[in-house]
Amino acid sequence: MNKRRISFNRHVLAVVLSFGPLFAHADLNLTVSDEQQINALVDRWNNVLNRVQGAQPQSLYADQVDWFGKVLPAQQVIANDREFLAKNKDYRQSIVSTLNIQPTGENDDRVLVHFVKRAGVNSDNEKNYPAELQLQKNAAGWRIVSETDAITRHNQHKNDDTGVAKGKFDGTHISYAWMSDANPRTGSACTPDSDCDCTLWNSDPRIKPVSISQCLAGTIETLAGLDDSGRDRAVVFPEWWTSAMRVVYVYDIQQNQWIKTLPGFSMNINLQEAATAADLVKRDPQQPGSVNVTQAIYDEVKEEPATQVINQTLLTLK
Numbered sequence: 001m002n003k004r005r006i007s008f009n010r011h012v013l014a015v016v017l018s019f020g021p022l023f024a025h026a027d028l029n030l031t032v033s034d035e036q037q038i039n040a041l042v043d044r045w046n047n048v049l050n051r052v053q054g055a056q057p058q059s060l061y062a063d064q065v066d067w068f069g070k071v072l073p074a075q076q077v078i079a080n081d082r083e084f085l086a087k088n089k090d091y092r093q094s095i096v097s098t099l100n101i102q103p104t105g106e107n108d109d110r111v112l113v114h115f116v117k118r119a120g121v122n123s124d125n126e127k128n129y130p131a132e133l134q135l136q137k138n139a140a141g142w143r144i145v146s147e148t149d150a151i152t153r154h155n156q157h158k159n160d161d162t163g164v165a166k167g168k169f170d171g172t173h174i175s176y177a178w179m180s181d182a183n184p185r186t187g188s189a190c191t192p193d194s195d196c197d198c199t200l201w202n203s204d205p206r207i208k209p210v211s212i213s214q215c216l217a218g219t220i221e222t223l224a225g226l227d228d229s230g231r232d233r234a235v236v237f238p239e240w241w242t243s244a245m246r247v248v249y250v251y252d253i254q255q256n257q258w259i260k261t262l263p264g265f266s267m268n269i270n271l272q273e274a275a276t277a278a279d280l281v282k283r284d285p286q287q288p289g290s291v292n293v294t295q296a297i298y299d300e301v302k303e304e305p306a307t308q309v310i311n312q313t314l315l316t317l318k
Helices: 032-049 074-087 150-156
Strands: 013-015 061-067 070-073 092-095 099-103 110-120 127-138 141-149 165-167 175-182 197-202 210-212 216-223 233-239 245-254 257-268 281-283 290-299 304-313
Touching: 032 074, 032 092, 032 099, 032 110, 032 127, 032 141, 061 074, 061 127, 070 074, 127 150, 127 197, 141 150, 150 175, 165 216, 165 233, 175 216, 175 233, 197 233, 257 304
Parallel strands: 061 141, 257 290
Antiparallel strands: 013 099, 061 070, 092 110, 099 110, 110 127, 127 141, 165 175, 175 197, 197 210, 216 233, 233 245, 245 257, 281 290, 290 304
16 A cells, blocks of 8 residues: 555644744643753754854763664764764754654654754755654653654665655756645644644755645655656645545746646545556646646546546746
């Protein structure tokens, strides 16, 4: 079964990095003290990697850490960080999104913290990364037990669904795309009772993120060869709490911005469960710059869901 097509209830929590309002969800069983400790831990981690005076790494990590795919003792992780910073004296990083905290689904004493990190060994090569920290609570408090980012996981496990797509979305430069989601009113976690908007990110900091309304972060697929522009398309499959109907979006990058190159179209995850981006959007060999889109409809005569193929023109900025 294609996991992308299954609705799910993640019961997530988003917390702003600064000590602003904190938001909790009962399923996480986090106390106010837990929330403050998690904020403080991520803050210290960020300070250590930015060489903030007085920032110490000793209380950041558990005894063993899954560090970018390798299980290492905490002292080795600290040594690796110090060696990296010594070699890259201009390295800097910042957190450019809210923190999104959710249960791991495996251990009651662990949470996953997702956020977007902007980092580079100098100001000319900074990139955005979908950072991931896994934290575990022990007698001494919260500690980092895993550190990575979804781009690294994508490159290490190319056949796994990491929520990241790679392509030449502007036709020239390779970059990565992914989604995050949040309550648009509060910036906190999405719940079944709240509004929820997605943000489409790119690893190139020059590309401003775009918002997609009524959306839970789902899968992105790269689709090449729809025209002769050289631009790959990012086909975005948002999730939602209920209903088999979804809206699929197609984006590329033109003039240093995300552009929705086709109107959003409907998909029925019961009827089109196994459909991929390449199944849904195909180049029209008869009309350059046009594509054939297979969308979900409701057949009023047969009174049942169905699909139809429509022809659409790809948007190109002049």
